[in-house]
Amino acid sequence: MFSYIIRRLISAVILLLIVSAVTFGIFFLLPKMAGQTTDQLAQQYIGKAPTAADIAAVKKNLGLDKPVYEQYWEFLKGIFVGVDYKFGPDAAKCHVPCFGYSFKTHIEVWPEIQSRLPVTLSLAAGAAVLWVVSGVATGVLSALRPGSLFDRMAMGVALAGVSLPMFFTGALALALFTYQWPIFERSDYVPLMEDPLLWARTLVLPWVTLAFLYSALYARLTRAGMLETLNEDYIRTARAKGLHERKVVLRHGLRAALTPIITVFGMDLGLLLGGALITEQVFSLKGVGAFAVEAINANDLPNILGVTLLAAFFIVICNLVVDVLYAAVDPRVRLS
């Protein structure tokens, strides 16, 4: 088990390096493909009417004329030792861990992301708990009596949940519960440590709308998985032991049906932690997703790069956790 975790960790680090290299490469190539010369690129970092000498100096200081791998190396180094940017008459220090510096807002990328992470984390974690519990429970109950009234109703609602886009259900929830019946007034995010009640109150609507979408998916997944597992021979064995049906279903059936759900959950949570773009927009939450949207609108490459790397990081980490969990659940995995 231990060597398995070490193996997974090493491959996760390698994967992160590859992902960051590819992302960096794309962001290096993008301006070039748009026809921008390095001179024009450098010009963005200086004020109005720069002289040729200014441009040359900035190009040299920021390393814009260096080959892509050297720039990538500088970027990696920056994460661990920080970077001093000099451009024109100004200078900026980018502290460890330096994920870049926005020359448009003159703010370092990492502290900006850091300040928005709690919002996204709260949103994703709360919604995840809701959708896993409700989705799996609905799926199990449906699978116990396939074709029953409950099953058909649950699957009907699930179909709606899967089909309705977030910006519709979110807007509907806002219209109903914030404007029509102001149960949850619109308010800014309040940190959990400051006021837990208010924190939960501002997040209830986004949690529920997000969870509605996902729990629909998980209910269908769980139901299909349970129907399959409940036909397995080892379920018959469990019944033959004289086990109570509840134990047969939960301890023997659900345990086996959960493994594919864990995989999907890891992916979903990883994606969501990288920023719930639409949800954050709809509910005006200033999370990582909203930050990404702002950065894209402002064409602010360092910020976009930072957010993209963060998203990749979360997906890799979540997959690592899933792999370890998988091995804990299914002993056959540890062998390979």
Added chain:
Amino acid sequence: MTDSSEDKNGAAEAADTAGAAAEAGPVAETGAAPAPAGPGKPAAFLEVRDLKVHFPTDDGLVKSVDGLTFSLEKGKTLGIVGESGSGKSVTSLAVMGLHRASRRQRSKVTMSGEIWLDGKELVGADPDEVRRLRGRQMAMIFQDPLSALHPFYTVGSQIVEAYRVHHDVDKKTARKRAIEMLDRVGIPQPDKRVDDHPHQFSGGMRQRAMIAMALVNNPELLIADEPTTALDVTVQAQILDLIRDLQKEFGSAVIIITHDLGVVAELADDLLVMYGGRCVERGPAERVFAAPQHPYTWGLLGSMPRIDRDQTDRLIPVKGSPPSLINVPSGCAFNPRCPYADVPKDNLTRTVRPELRQVDGGHFSACHMAQEERERIWTEEIAPKL
């Protein structure tokens, strides 16, 4: 396959009329079943009377078991033989109360008749009461031990679970008991292997572990559903030996379900041959082997490869395929495949369902042919070829 799709049209109707005919007709089986039947508590340890298990499906009523009667004493072994789909597995699941949990789960199964286990009637009993008997008084081992054991739990924890369902003991005691059982069924280093997962066991060891799990509560009835089919030939003999030894030790009643007459010859005291959800022949094993009284039994014997047979002699297979359990052929269910269907006069085999009739002692057979006729065919035509 094309046949079965045609069957679907009006299959339900046909099944209904057939059922009605069987019940209203002159040969209604109810009460006609021979031997230990009779009202009230039976003397035998296990007694099954006129058991019927029917599954309504979209294609019609599947009569998996249609009027089966037998009894079994403690310490004795009953072999149930038949082709796939003859109803032998459903019979065993019905005794265990597991027929609802079969793959036809979604349909509503109807079961009628009586199953008496040690003086308790199980068909009409509260399902929860039957559940409490399962694993304690009656246990079952299955065909494929790899799929029958849960892949995520250790062998030991699965045996511990089986023990603790019925015994209020702590995990440590139960674990000791599990190791003891693993040792008893011949698993080397049981104190180490108890923490292995099923995939770390070989096929034969898995079946041994299954047997250990089934016997952990000293059940009085053990049902083995094709226990050796999925195993290597060399291991098959070991497992059969083990079952026989354990039966002697525990004195339990054993039902062994198989399509392999060799297994039955090895183990069984009594033999029950099933065809189309019914019993076509039953009796003491040696008598049935010495003088089988039903053409289907002849067919089964003729299909069995034997080393002492001349290689130029062909096997004598039973022609055709098992009957649909929805549209059971009228008359004798075996008549479309029976080479002697036209021997009895008056077209009896195609119109009237034969009842079990006594041959001698405890030997019964359901065939329209006269006994002298059957004995003549067996001694003159069949036996020399085997």
